[in-house]
Amino acid sequence: MLQIRNLLILVCIGQTLGAEIFMATMGGTKSHKIPFWELAKGLIRRGHNITFLSGFPADFHVEGLHEVTPAMLVDYIQNYTNWDLLGSRMKGEMPIKPWDGIRYAFESCDAMLGDAETKELANRNFDLAILDGAFPECIQGIIYQYKIPFMYINTVGFYTGSLSLAGNPASYSITPNFYSRFTDNMSLYERAVNTAMQIGQNIVHTYVVRRTHRVLRDHLGPDIPHPYDISRNVSFILQNGHAVVSYPRALNPNVAEVACIHCKPARPLPKDLEDFIAAAGTSGFIYVSMGSSVKAANMPESLRRMLVKTFARLPYHVLWKYEGSAADMQDLTPNVKLSRWLPQQDILGHPSLRVFVTHGGLLSMFETVFHGVPVVTMPVFCDHDVNSAKAEVDGYAIKLDLETLSTNQLYKAIMKVIHDPRYRNAARYRQNLLLDQKSTALQTAIYWTEYVLRHNGAYHLQSPARNMRQASKD
Ligand SMILES: *[C@@H]1O[C@H](CO)[C@@H](O)[C@H](O)[C@H]1NC(C)=O
Ligand SMILES: *[C@@H]1O[C@H](CO)[C@@H](O)[C@H](O)[C@H]1NC(C)=O
Ligand SMILES: *[C@@H]1O[C@H](CO)[C@@H](O)[C@H](O)[C@H]1NC(C)=O
Numbered sequence: 454m455l456q457i458r459n460l461l462i463l464v465c466i467g468q469t470l471g472a473e474i475f476m477a478t479m480g481g482t483k484s485h486k487i488p489f490w491e492l493a494k495g496l497i498r499r500g501h502n503i504t505f506l507s508g509f510p511a512d513f514h515v516e517g518l519h520e521v522t523p524a525m526l527v528d529y530i531q532n533y534t535n536w537d538l539l540g541s542r543m544k545g546e547m548p549i550k551p552w553d554g555i556r557y558a559f560e561s562c563d564a565m566l567g568d569a570e571t572k573e574l575a576n577r578n579f580d581l582a583i584l585d586g587a588f589p590e591c592i593q594g595i596i597y598q599y600k601i602p603f604m605y606i607n608t609v610g611f612y613t614g615s616l617s618l619a620g621n622p623a624s625y626s627i628t629p630n631f632y633s634r635f636t637d638n639m640s641l642y643e644r645a646v647n648t649a650m651q652i653g654q655n656i657v658h659t660y661v662v663r664r665t666h667r668v669l670r671d672h673l674g675p676d677i678p679h680p681y682d683i684s685r686n687v688s689f690i691l692q693n694g695h696a697v698v699s700y701p702r703a704l705n706p707n708v709a710e711v712a713c714i715h716c717k718p719a720r721p722l723p724k725d726l727e728d729f730i731a732a733a734g735t736s737g738f739i740y741v742s743m744g745s746s747v748k749a750a751n752m753p754e755s756l757r758r759m760l761v762k763t764f765a766r767l768p769y770h771v772l773w774k775y776e777g778s779a780a781d782m783q784d785l786t787p788n789v790k791l792s793r794w795l796p797q798q799d800i801l802g803h804p805s806l807r808v809f810v811t812h813g814g815l816l817s818m819f820e821t822v823f824h825g826v827p828v829v830t831m832p833v834f835c836d837h838d839v840n841s842a843k844a845e846v847d848g849y850a851i852k853l854d855l856e857t858l859s860t861n862q863l864y865k866a867i868m869k870v871i872h873d874p875r876y877r878n879a880a881r882y883r884q885n886l887l888l889d890q891k892s893t894a895l896q897t898a899i900y901w902t903e904y905v906l907r908h909n910g911a912y913h914l915q916s917p918a919r920n921m922r923q924a925s926k927d
């Protein structure tokens with residue numbers, strides 16, 4: 454009797470445990486992988502197997518996680534992103550030239566689909582696919598052939614394209630464009646610019662997706678539907694945002710906000726870092742990082758010198774994440790320590806940290822709120838401006854402009870954020886709000902992923918608004 458009951462329980466659990474899940478991101482920067490990794494690790498602990506495709510080779514091994522990194526895609530992205538974004542931003546140029554921004558999606562698609570490792574995937578079977586909401590169109594061609602339900606993690610939280618195609622409202626008057634520097638409180642003029650940006654991007658996107666569709670049909674056969682038609686069938690969207698750190702907004706029932714899915718309490722720092730911080734005594738230290746996408750090692754010499762001069766003036770120790778060679782830094786003062794890699798969240802959670810100097814990447818902004826640290830931001834490209842604008846209205850940031858930046862300005866901004874308690878208090882206030890949720894972002898994401906698995910899709914949650922926009926057929 455007991456055995457039969459155990460067997461029944463096993464069978465019932467067996468229906469949700471042990472799914473084969475396909476994850477994929479075509480994002481051109483490595484940070485797109487982070488929310489996927491976190492969700493993958495959580496799902497693996499619950500007995501699922503994950504296959505994860507991206508253009509960035511794995512740098513650690515996770516049991517149960519099989520990473521696929523097609524060499525042609527890896528090469529394409531490496532070549533594409535060998536950029537000096539800081540230099541162009543300082544010169545007031547567009548960090549990414551319009552044609553480069555346009556060609557990325559279909560060229561990377563062509564590189565990926567032409568690779569032997571991608572072709573092998575066709576022989577696999579999966580129960581569910583989880584795609585990046587940024588550039589999902591190419592992978593949609595692959596998963597269409599599996600005839601399985603799919604979800605998104607909308608990694609670029611302020612990007613509204615994939616949300617709109619699923620029927621979510623994205624009013625131009627209150628939803629700042631991800632490439633803008635606006636907040637949700639725009640003047641009439643700003644709303645007009647915001648609307649023009651949005652319409653312009655939609656037109657360009659339509660062209661990009663038509664080219665991507667052509668690539669898909671060349672590689673996978675003529676019956677692959679238009680990506681916009683596949684897109685509207687998304688079962689569920691894990692949105693990389695939260696009313697507290699992005700903006701309160703209307704989302705359909707098949708969207709859950711999972712900002713900070715990767716955030717963790719700080720662990721003790723390695724001994725060399727702890728010693729360096731302790732040597733500064735009670736005055737504390739400053740943490741500087743421009744993230745991984747910006748390639749700070751390629752920065753112009755004028756900016757490098759400006760940073761070195763500013764840090765020399767500061768009565769604080771400075772931890773600086775810098776990937777370049779230390780030999781380029783002969784003029785560094787002893788209060789500054791360089792490192793190629795630093796455990797960012799353990800640093801942000803350190804009680805002696807006074808301020809975080811950042812590019813304003815979305816994940817960094819979430820982490821800083823999670824750990825209650827005020828910031829000085831120097832936005833570079835993509836969503837950095839819009840992320841920084843939000844942090845500024847929330848009162849825990851000073852936003853600087855690389856185009857006009859001076860040593861004096863940077864020095865003053867850092868000192869102000871440290872010495873005016875309003876910045877620290879505002880960061881703590883946001884932190885409290887962000888932590889007050891009925892489940893963690895990871896628990897939320899796992900719940901909805903298994904929900905989609907249990908019901909083999911979540912078509913009953915889809916909004917009819919998704920059918921209002923017709924894909925332009927070619
Ligand atoms: C997970 O993958 C391994 C190795 O490919 C396989 O042996 C195992 O059966 C898979 N488990 C599930 C739950 O699909
Ligand atoms: C690398 O990029 C350059 C400039 O964008 C391009 O001309 C070249 O063909 C690319 N090389 C490869 C191997 O993709
Ligand atoms: C949505 O996807 C499911 C699973 O692949 C499929 O059965 C269904 O026909 C699709 N619906 C539409 C409208 O494409």
Ligand SMILES: *[C@@H]1O[C@H](CO)[C@@H](O)[C@H](O)[C@H]1NC(C)=O
Binds near residue numbers: 638
């Ligand atoms: C919106 O911006 C205007 C102009 O800057 C300001 O007067 C107003 O107080 C702001 N409203 C809110 C709700 O923040």
